[in-house]
Amino acid sequence: MRFNSKRLSDWKWAYIMIMPLMLGLLVFYMWPVFQTFYFSFTEWGAFGKYTWTGLANYKMLFTDKELLQAIRNTSIYIILAVPIGIILSILLAVLLNQQVKGLSIYRTLYFLPVVTMPAAIAMVWKWLYNSDFGLINYVLGLLSIPGPHWLTDNRTALLSIIIVAIWCSIGSHMIIFLSGLQGISSSYYEAASIDGAGPVTKFMRITIPLLTPTIFFVLVTSLIGAFQVFDFIYMMVGDIVMESTQSIVFLYYKYGFLKNNKGYASSIAVLLFTIIMIITYIQMKIQKKWVHYE
């Protein structure tokens, strides 16, 4: 009897404790998911009035050249930014893990972009990239390399954004890898040294395999993040973005809030959701093949 009333009291408290969160998530996050699905079948007029149009938005999705270009841009962005960001930050983490002097100073400096507002970062990079007054082309000029019109040339604009994104992400990845590296027992390296393994062999045969759970985590999170690139594009290239830099999320923003076509924007959001789900699913499936848990 007493036991039961205690359990009931536990349950009562549990429900009270999860209630604020669950209510908030329900109203602002779960219900909106269903609404977005619903909106994706509607067309929006003035004053937020919308009418059901069935699959019209989805038909448009599959024929929209602008969207196709945005998907291509986002893919290029992901294919370049994610692996380069991960490789560079692993290398840096390995170097920092060599008991070098000044570890905390390096760590601080590399981490600085992580805590800085993307809108402000975009502004200074925009100025660094400026083809007339920018520091980058000036330095390239000193090396007698003709600098491109970074942000205003269709061929280099996306690349310019990718460079900033990598610059920005290295710090936090590096910290995660560093803590992963510190979890690897030194006995593995000692055993390998006795067997006469060099640094490269140790890196490839011990460090990388034992780091795969961390690599997997960073890969999943940075892929999801990369799909949602917006701030840098919005700030560096502006409201009227060149087709060559427009990302999926930028296009979503444009339709949803600049062109006020929230129905079509919703269908873009559904598409984005689907792509991310598929890719995450694939990653979960193939992780068994390459991620080693100790």
Next chain:
Amino acid sequence: MNTRIHQRKSVQTGFIHLILILGAVIMVTPFIWMFLTSVKTLGESTAIPPVLLPKTFQWSNYSKVFLNLPFFTFYWNTFITTVIKVIGQLIICSLAAYAFARISFPGRHFFFILMLSVLMVPGQVFLIPQYMIMKELGWLNSLTALIVPGLFSAFGTFLLRQFFMTLPHELEEAAKLDGCNQFRIYWQIMLPLAKSGMIALAIFTMLWSWNDLMWPLIVNSSPDKMVLSAGIAFLQGEHKTNYTIIMAGSMMAILPMIIIFFIFQRSFIQGIAFTGSKS
């Protein structure tokens, strides 16, 4: 033989430092450039070849930002929304996280999965309906719109649950025998022990809130309800060519976070490392 190994070792460390220093220069240059541009004259900022150091520091660029925009208001808006979101998440997420980690109640698994499913959905899927809700409630162009959706976080709850799970079970047994209810166990025993988790969540929320751009851009368009990130975008629109002023504004927008980072460096870095190892 020994000196040779020694020599090779020092060449190696020299090489490591060379790469690390080069990387550090690349990391820091934009910040230095931001600062230097912010104190140049307009002429110096657009000189060819670029002027590295301004002749005299034009601190007036900073006051010009305040003359052009209600920058104090931006600061206050950013500050107050961030503080309320941090406190709100700490309370709401830690309550739920404790229940999920420590109490077995019917439906726990169901509610937990429900919460986790929110984590899987990209933010854009929520945006338009959230905007509509704000509009219906008449919250557009108010700080409420910036704050309320940010009070609830599936990520924060998940993060804190991981912390609560690591605490030993003996802790609450004595309290239970003494007849403490779950809320008192949470409040008096568990919460103080989950301090590092709470700090990690506070830091993440603070960073995201301070730096967020898209949501403030969507819900608030009047300058007196704007936050710093949207303010920078606004400043850029006003001063397409005057980069000294834009850089001064940017400098002021990033400075508080950088100062906080220098003070709480250890917690920042631990927080990032923890999410990497526990997810």
